[in-house]
Amino acid sequence: MKIDSVDFFYLAMPVVTTAGDGSQDALVIRVSAGGHVGWGECEAAPLPSIAAFVCPMSHGACRPVSASVLGEAIDGPEDIKRMASALALNSMDLLQAPHTWSGIEVALWDLLGRIRGEPAWKLLGYSKSHPKTPYASVLFGATPQQSLERAKELRARGFRAVKFGWAPFGDSLQGDIDQLDAARQGIGPDGILLIDAGQIFADDVDAAALRLASLNANKVTWFEEPFGGFAYDAYRRLAARSGAVKLAGGEAAHNRYMAQHLIEYGQVGYVQIDCGRIGGLWPAKQVADYATARGVTYVNHTFTSNLALSASLQPYAGLQESRICEYPTALSRLAVDLTATHIVPDSNGEIAAPDAPGLGIEIDERALKQYAVDVEIKVGGRTIFAPPRI
């Protein structure tokens, strides 16, 4: 079977704000081969990612992503790995390429799974999709009181685990302490509390370390992204002082090496992988194997649609011990409407990667129309990109 087409659907809410809400737009991929179809989503800026697929070649090591995909054979998992290897050489100098490829790679597993009638996690080598404990991923309130109320509300909705993140965290030490106290008070003494600093401390270990006492006092399970994704040395130095609180990071990894380095050099206790950035399911599975062998817990990273959520669960669906999982609870209307299938917690408050072919998620094609962004790219008078037909 040959890959006949790769279509990019650029979707967006009518208004996109500077809020830390990644579900305000979406880049959805449809791959067609031999009459079959698979779907994936890039966790990436849509326009540059589309450009990375359609751009003219610059030279032999700076080819568009399309050059390693269109017309290629897709008969089994080995074909996906082969394309990934070709891309690494052909698009070596095209920085955006891994973000573009990620959605395509996910769609290829979905396609293969649908053809074979098997879930993607089975194609990745697992025999069972174990239940996960979802954590609600929300932003801090503007005030500690707001965070407290948000936590209470999430507990009331059945979440045992809550992650608070981003501004105003990092603005002031006392403000952060107040927020942490409020968050713990809100979810109660038995709740799992996770904190995401959103890289606010860049590589300032001492500034981040000032928060450790309060993080420990509030029994925070992990302290996520205190630093830039590449600041391994800062991670390592903070990890050495962080006590029972473990560091978490890895969402920015755009290849498996970056995630492995954060484990090896940064000494994180949790590695968080976004399949929409790292190059899809296969490199994520490699990271899961690597982490497991080193006593590090793999966690999914996702903050867009349930298509991306299902993708993010596949690479560690079979790891019974890695129980915690990210579960976005404040999705935009677009991200909700995109899928006809939704992954919802069962009566135990748990979720799992669907036991259904591919990703087990059906797209609602009405959303592809309703939220479509009209984009046209012309080079040399020729249209090289226009929105695909649905």
Place this chain on the structure above:
Amino acid sequence: MKIDSVDFFYLAMPVVTTAGDGSQDALVIRVSAGGHVGWGECEAAPLPSIAAFVCPMSHGACRPVSASVLGEAIDGPEDIKRMASALALNSMDLLQAPHTWSGIEVALWDLLGRIRGEPAWKLLGYSKSHPKTPYASVLFGATPQQSLERAKELRARGFRAVKFGWAPFGDSLQGDIDQLDAARQGIGPDGILLIDAGQIFADDVDAAALRLASLNANKVTWFEEPFGGFAYDAYRRLAARSGAVKLAGGEAAHNRYMAQHLIEYGQVGYVQIDCGRIGGLWPAKQVADYATARGVTYVNHTFTSNLALSASLQPYAGLQESRICEYPTALSRLAVDLTATHIVPDSNGEIAAPDAPGLGIEIDERALKQYAVDVEIKVGGRTIFAPPRI
């Protein structure tokens, strides 16, 4: 002074091939502020890099590069560093951003230098631009005999140092040995011989190590990029076995951390920085300081125009001990025509960063017209990019 405009000139040769020649197209940046102008060049895929500047915002940490640049104050070096820090947060999730920013950052130093009447290297803190020994950077011949003749010809043209790279290197062990013998024979016993494997061994240490005996026998100074840019562990393991031959790498670094990691974790002896990728002159200067403190030699990486060449020399212009420098000798017509100023070896066969304001390079605006690629990007019916007026 406020930044009034950032213009992108996408230039290309009429025909672009898969050859490993990065000068077949160019993305040239013009920054205007308060009636002054500065020029820079991205070493990047033009279309995705333009898209990263003009794209709609996805969320607060995925804003276009323009959001951290347009309208900002530019009165001194601190403003450039401030914009770089803002970009790191505002465009955290936009993978292509560092490649786009690199050309802008270079243009900002050029602009500041022109206003103050000082070379960029002086603004970076150096008091003198020391001469460098240029190496001719060429591709291996298809046969060893062709490589031998190429080396002889370059010696005859006055080059004491020659770097051979890419295919067919890596195709077969005996073929590689024959190529290395031919290259050494061609440049003579006293020539400086450098080899670039173009990442052909991915992370296969044993395959790369098979070449070490011949690399040592032929007194190769450095063995460049045997592996992917992130394969630090492979670098470290090969470095432990490489004898007098030192490893080199770093050209893919799109932030200073990546280059520092290749030194710290990969144990390279030479770190090669492309200012058109790493985020411009300032992070490159930080890498130069870091390398010098650790006994590692900084080298420029550049394979496009003399505008990029001058930029690449600035961050280590003042380092007297770091003598070797990359000097492209097989530039496309476009890359030659782009600048009215050309950096040519003096009677000693040496070159230096110009002792002239900014980068010391004048653009030939005729080339901006002659090689212009007509690009138009429309979003929501509105043109968000069209070629700028010259």
